[in-house]
Amino acid sequence: MDTCDKATAKALHKAGYKLTQPRLAVLQVLRDSDEQLSPYEIHERAKAIHAGLGLVTVYRTLDILDELGVARRVHLKGHCHGYAWSQGDQHYLVCQRCGHIVAFPCKGMRALIDHVREETGFTVEEHLLELKGLCPDCQAEAKGSAGESTP
Numbered sequence: 001m002d003t004c005d006k007a008t009a010k011a012l013h014k015a016g017y018k019l020t021q022p023r024l025a026v027l028q029v030l031r032d033s034d035e036q037l038s039p040y041e042i043h044e045r046a047k048a049i050h051a052g053l054g055l056v057t058v059y060r061t062l063d064i065l066d067e068l069g070v071a072r073r074v075h076l077k078g079h080c081h082g083y084a085w086s087q088g089d090q091h092y093l094v095c096q097r098c099g100h101i102v103a104f105p106c107k108g109m110r111a112l113i114d115h116v117r118e119e120t121g122f123t124v125e126e127h128l129l130e131l132k133g134l135c136p137d138c139q140a141e142a143k144g145s146a147g148e149s150t151p
Contacts, residue, residue: 011068025050026061027070035099036074036082036092074101075130091129097138 008027009019017023025046029037037045043058062083065071072086074094084092084101091109093102106129113124134142 008065008068008070011070012064015064015068017064021050022046022053022057023061023064025053026058026065030065030071030083030085033085034101036084036094036101038080038082042083072128092131093135094130094132095135095138096132097134097142100135100137102135 012019012023026042028049029042029045033045039055039058039062042062043053043055046053046058062071066073066083069086071083072092073081074084074092075081082099084103086103091104091106093104095101109127109129113127117123
């Protein structure tokens with residue numbers, strides 16, 4: 001078991017859950033992916049690791065992992081959501097064309113949240129920051145196809 005699995009096992013145990021083989025399969029899929037995945041995609045990939053994995057177990061596991069901050073819900077097109085591996089207080093750049101995600105730390109977020117609390121009296125308990133656009137590969141592809149269509 002590697003370090004992140006040990007940390008995840010500890011977080012699960014502290015919250016009253018065990019690190020079962022199905023949960024470990026879901027974790028491995030999330031950790032090995034650099035894109036947001038729908039629960040169905042996670043299920044399909046994780047079945048290769050743990051053949052008996054059910055879709056309901058995937059949904060339940062994702063809810064637990066999101067609650068513990070191990071996985072983060074990422075919004076997808078069509079008002080759906082996917083999930084991405086979380087490394088603590090990180091936020092996401094999401095490519096709207098290919099779905100590639102890049103996690104990045106947001107150093108100024110704590111100051112912003114403190115300012116919001118001071119100005120409004122509102123206590124922020126959680127937040128999600130996603131910046132959407134095109135990744136470098138999709139930008140290059142868009143430039144290439146724009147050049148091809150020019151007469």
